[in-house]
Amino acid sequence: MCAEQFTEVAPWYDDLMAEVPYQNWVRYVEKLAQLHGLSPKSVLDLACGTGRVSRILAQKGYAVVGVDGSPAMIREAQSKTNGEIPFYCQRMQELSLNQRFDLVICLFDSLNYITEPSELQAAFCRVSEHLNPEGLFIFDVNGEAAYTNNLFTQTSLGRWRKVQYVWQADYNPSTRICEVHMRFIVNENGRKREFFEVHRQRCYTVLEIQNYLQQAGLECLECLDAFTTRPATKASDRIYFVARKILAEHNQSHE
Structure with missing residues (x-):
């Protein structure tokens, strides 16, 4: 969710x-x-x-x-x-x-x-x-250019910090809406937990x-x-x- x-x-x-x-x-x-x-x-x-x-x-x-x-x-x-x-x-x-x-x-x-x-x-x-x-x-x-060059599809996996992420962007040039599906993995006192957010930009x-x-x-x-x-x-x-x-x-x- x-x-x-x-x-x-x-x-x-x-x-x-x-x-x-x-x-x-x-x-x-x-x-x-x-x-x-x-x-x-x-x-x-x-x-x-x-x-x-x-x-x-x-x-x-x-x-x-x-x-x-x-x-x-x-x-x-x-x-x-x-x-x-x-x-x-x-x-x-x-x-x-x-x-x-x-x-x-x-x-x-x-x-x-x-x-x-x-x-x-x-x-x-x-x-x-x-x-x-x-x-x-x-x-x-x-x-x-930020959207068409897919700058919002990113990952930090392999660079372990307190938080890691995988972002997948979907830009629609007709509506000019970009949806970025974000998965975060956090280290809480040695235990990993993940959560998700969807960010929308125009x-x-x-x-x-x-x-x-x-x-x-x-x-x-x-x-x-x-x-x-x-x-x-x-x-x-x-x-x-x-x-x-x-x-x-x-x-x-x-x-």
């Missing part, structure tokens, strides 16, 4: 992602913000998961708030910070915090998990409402995302090949977007 995505895996997530260079990801986001003239003091980390990026940002002196839609992941995040960072369990599409931020981030293809276009549009609208004037929204998505085109941003009052400033300053191409498997909240006066000047 399959568990809901990001439930059973939550206690093992940091072990699973042990090799992800989160520090480099944060430095890249800081660089993009700097290139667009922003020195943020407050950061909203959307789809924060277990709070790895939130903790790095807090250590750097930012005032951070983390939000994730998975209760299990939020529990993990809260357990690792002793209340030093506020974490909230909310869906991005229904984001409601009594606060605005200089910078909103959403990393690690989290937005691809929103498989209904209308809900992605709603999420962008909620982000816009939580940005300070001239604030930036920096996020990444998987490009279609592939969005750059043009779709640009349109959704504009409709939410956000101007798309750049679409970049991940971790570079080069424009994204069809070969980009991960694409970073930088968007800025459009000021009311700016809107009026274009009417």
